[in-house]
Amino acid sequence: DVKVTQSSRYLVKRTGEKVFLECVQDMDHENMFWYRQDPGLGLRLIYFSYDVKMKEKGDIPEGYSVSREKKERFSLILESASTNQTSMYLCASTQPRTEANQPQHFGDGTRLSIL
Amino acid sequence: AQTVTQSQPEMSVQEAETVTLSCTYDTSENNYYLFWYKQPPSRQMILVIRQEAYKQQNATENRFSVNFQKAAKSFSLKISDSQLGDTAMYFCAFMTNTGNQFYFGTGTSLTVIP
Numbered sequence: 728d729v730k731v732t733q734s735s736r737y738l739v740k741r742t743g744e745k746v747f748l749e750c751v752q753d754m755d756h757e758n759m760f761w762y763r764q765d766p767g768l769g770l771r772l773i774y775f776s777y778d779v780k781m782k783e784k785g786d787i788p789e790g791y792s793v794s795r796e797k798k799e800r801f802s803l804i805l806e807s808a809s810t811n812q813t814s815m816y817l818c819a820s821t822q823p824r825t826e827a828n829q830p831q832h833f834g835d836g837t838r839l840s841i842l
Numbered sequence: 843a844q845t846v847t848q849s850q851p852e853m854s855v856q857e858a859e860t861v862t863l864s865c866t867y868d869t870s871e872n873n874y875y876l877f878w879y880k881q882p883p884s885r886q887m888i889l890v891i892r893q894e895a896y897k898q899q900n901a902t903e904n905r906f907s908v909n910f911q912k913a914a915k916s917f918s919l920k921i922s923d924s925q926l927g928d929t930a931m932y933f934c935a936f937m938t939n940t941g942n943q944f945y946f947g948t949g950t951s952l953t954v955i956p
Contacts (some may be wrong), residue, residue: 769933769948817887830877831944833887
């Protein structure tokens with residue numbers, strides 16, 4: 728089974744701090760994604776990466792950056808955390824379409840609170 | 843751009859009954875993939891069922907089945923013989939043919955009542 732591991736289940740930080748959310752997958756997947764999940768808004772894509780050192784902006788990239796130095800690891804960075812970034816953050820990975828209809832595999836999520 | 847719409851924010855069903863969750867989407871693509879995901883309270887998001895747009899036959903996984911209407915761009919999920927463990931948030935998702943882009947609906951919170 729695919730394992731997607733997010734480094735923290737719960738995290739509390741202060742406004743203005745630099746925050747790192749880490750995600751690791753063990754299936755050699757090429758594509759990795761960061762979403763935030765808010766009630767009534769579903770999942771919104773922040774960034775995705777289709778290869779090492781490659782990244783693409785999603786629907787809501789403002790206030791975030793990402794890093795993918797190794798294939799298995801995709802980090803989400805809040806450069807200067809703000810209270811409106813309090814949310815549940817989900818990491819996912821998948822193979823590209825050439826591997827047939829591969830769904831996304833999700834981590835457990837990180838519930839981030841910014842005080 | 844693709845959009846996915848789930849018009850039922852909350853639903854409930856009696857245990858052992860059948861419930862249908864609706865999902866519509868908008869796309870100009872001809873080949874794509876559709877998924878239903880389940881997210882139990884405080885637990886991981888997991889795949890329930892998938893459907894390829896080029897297949898006319900509706901997908902089935904045990905008690906879960908879909909009604910895929912390509913022309914209407916509709917992809918509903920039917921849960922038969924509902925169980926307490928089916929209580930969860932359900933997300934409908936669309937994947938582009940390249941596999942690089944996923945779009946999710948806003949979710950339907952399903953409660954199974956004993």
